[in-house]
Amino acid sequence: MTLIKSISGIRGTIGGAAGEGLTPVDIVKFTSAFGSWAIKKAGTKKIVVGRDARLSGSMVNNLVIGTLQGLGIDVVDLGLSTTPTVEIAVPLEKAAGGIILTASHNPKQWNALKLLNANGEFISDTDGKEVLDIAESSDFSYAEVNDLGKVTHDDSYMQKHIDQILALSLVDVKAIAKADFKIVIDCVNSTGGIFVPALLEALGVKTVYKLFCEPDGVFPHNPEPLPENLIELSKEVVAKNASLGIAVDPDVDRLCFVSEDGNMFGEEYTLVAVADYILKNTKGNTVSNLSSTRALRDVTELAGGEYHAAAVGEVNVVNQMKAVNAVIGGEGNGGVIYPELHYGRDALVGIALFLTHLAKYGKSISNLRSSYPGYFISKNKITLTPEMDIDALLAKVEDKYKAQPHSTIDGLKIEFDKQWVHLRRSNTEPIIRIYSEGDSETVANNLANKIIADIKEILHL
DSSP: OOEEEETTEEEEEBSSSBTTBBOHHHHHHHHHHHHHHHHHHHSOOEEEEEEOOOTTHHHHHHHHHHHHHHTTOEEEEEEEOOHHHHHHHHHHTTOSEEEEEOOTTSOTTEEEEEEEOTTSSBOOHHHHHHHHHHHHHTOOOOOOGGGOOOEEEOOOHHHHHHHHHHTSTTOOHHHHHHHTOEEEEEOTTSTHHHHHHHHHHHTTOOEEEEESOOOSSOOSSOSSOOGGGOHHHHHHHHHTTOSEEEEEOTTSOOEEEEOTTSOBOOTHHHHHHHHHHHHHHSOOEEEEETTSOTHHHHHHHHTTOOEEEEOSSHHHHHHHHHHHTEEEEEETTTEEEOTTTOSSBOHHHHHHHHHHHHHHHOSOHHHHHHTSOOOEEEEEEEEOOTTOOHHHHHHHHHHHTTTSOEEOSSSEEEEETTEEEEEEEOSSSSEEEEEEEESSHHHHHHHHHHHHHHHHHHTTO
16 A cells, blocks of 8 residues: 655555555545645635546545535535646636545556645645645644535536637637547546547547547556557557547546557657647747656747756646746646646647647648657666665766756756756655656667666766
């Protein structure tokens, strides 16, 4: 059993002993802490709740809503929803915050409480620590019987979300409808199976082939939208002679595409393609995290904008986007953040912008992909002993490459012309994760191996 308490939320496996998994006791404890924090912070007793379709969702939902009622908080229950939809609903409801019940791309035994502030954005590091402190000290009290919160069930937010997307000036429904796309979708039997078909219909897409769109939480494969998990989608795109395939994760904040020939477009290039379209129409800057592809920087600079890197984590990307007034940003895991709509990863707005871009491009999705710089990211790790001073080790690697452009805002990232390597320590294990990128798999792997050899030399291994 696993229970991970972090500033962005509480994530764990269902079952086991209290404090060792995401048990009912833990759900009540952390919901109580967040609810107490939110009403004190925002001064209003209303919280929005939504969930993905995973098997434990109903149980967790009942516990969360009951606990919030017990605190005297009114709850707007969106039911089966998506992370970006809840993010949009919080400010529209003038709520103190939101809780999204989803473990995102994690397998079925996992669930989580993702925590939003009154702006519908993930809570900050400082706020997250405050919530954890409240939980550990049990510094909360519950309402008396006449002051219990009320629950409102609201299923209107899917349409509100879609309507806001359609109203964006860079979403061209006529162009998408005219392109007459044939699209295969894989929604991993979660809420994307409700939201993605509704969006595509609203965008004028007439031919949609559905894979795994029954929101029953029985994931047909590992729900992370990686190439090895999208084999059936790839086959179906070819079999149906489709224009492209679309895959989302269980809470619909990550997005990736399959080209008409069955090859992966590449989740790193979801943001690159959407940014390319935005930058062709809006002058401005972009942001992604340090472990994302350099291709975004190339596309940004080609369009006359400035690229900025942020520490890994959506809240860090959002903060950097606000600081540099970025017109588009996100993460290389298929997360698109378009501030014209809201500051959160949103696969639905990503779909609408991408399809508009592809329709106006007028060629196949594989041709679009080949128009971007070709990079390859290699992911490795090196395991150390628990007593190892990882910060001191990274400092020695930094000193070795001090003549190279480098960043220490999140571990250590070193640039070598258009190649880079990013070293990040794990928060839970004595591990350094090593991400490297080059213009080929061989170049990326060789760079990673060089840095691993440097680490071993420093450690006299």
